[in-house]
Amino acid sequence: xxxxxxxxxxxxxxxxxxxxxxxxxxxxxxxxxxxxxxxxxxxxxxxxxxxxxxxxxxxxxxxxxxxxxxxxxxxxxxxxxxxxxxxxxxxxxxxxxxxxxxxxxxxxxxxxxxxxxxxxxxxxxxxxxxxxxxxxxxxxxxxxxxxxxxxxxxxxxxxxxxxxxxxxxxxxxxxxxxxxxxxxx
Ligand code: IMP
Numbered sequence: 001x002x003x004x005x006x007x008x009x010x011x012x013x014x015x016x017x018x019x020x021x022x023x024x025x026x027x028x029x030x031x032x033x034x035x036x037x038x039x040x041x042x043x044x045x046x047x048x049x050x051x052x053x054x055x056x057x058x059x060x061x062x063x064x065x066x067x068x069x070x071x072x073x074x075x076x077x078x079x080x081x082x083x084x085x086x087x088x089x090x091x092x093x094x095x096x097x098x099x100x101x102x103x104x105x106x107x108x109x110x111x112x113x114x115x116x117x118x119x120x121x122x123x124x125x126x127x128x129x130x131x132x133x134x135x136x137x138x139x140x141x142x143x144x145x146x147x148x149x150x151x152x153x154x155x156x157x158x159x160x161x162x163x164x165x166x167x168x169x170x171x172x173x174x175x176x177x178x179x180x181x182x183x184x185x
Pocket of ligand 1: 048073103104105106107112135155156158162
């Protein structure tokens with residue numbers, strides 16, 4: 001698949017760069033307040049959350065640590081396979097730590113439920129979730145989300161770290177992918 005031009009592939013800008021930065025500043029302030037006196041461990045879920053996490057931690061005003069995990073649930077299409085594989089595990093132990101999972105988007109909730117089960121079994125002091133986007137309408141399993149950037153409608157979105165078949169992660173905004181891009185594949 002070749003990447004099409006932005007205007008041919010992105011139907012509309014759903015969340016602008018300015019709106020992203022404004023909301024992420026608020027989330028950073030809220031988390032810094034909630035975790036004052038602690039050193040939370042931010043666990044970024046690769047690859048989608050890497051841009052969000054890098055902006056988020058620059059808005060955290062308390063000491064914090066950072067690690068990454070990579071899981072995969074989508075085989076390159078737009079629907080979750082329901083099978084969650086760990087592609088890269090953490091380097092830092094979460095035992096006794098205040099862990100904040102940082103995700104780009106919660107869709108069916110299957111990935112997050114799996115991550116929560118996996119990490120809570122490792123005995124963190126606390127475990128919470130911060131997701132940039134919440135596609136609530138599509139939820140198949142219940143998950144508690146502590147910090148949500150934006151609730152979005154049921155559309156496939158790309159940009160700001162989120163991809164379709166590895167493309168579009170570099171867009172500085174969140175855009176809705178034209179259905180024709182994936183329907184013709
Ligand atoms: P879930 O397990 O269905 O909640 O899916 C979570 C993962 O699916 C996210 O971490 C994303 O990688 C991917 N995903 C879900 N919806 C979208 C979307 O609209 N655009 C890009 N990736 C998505």
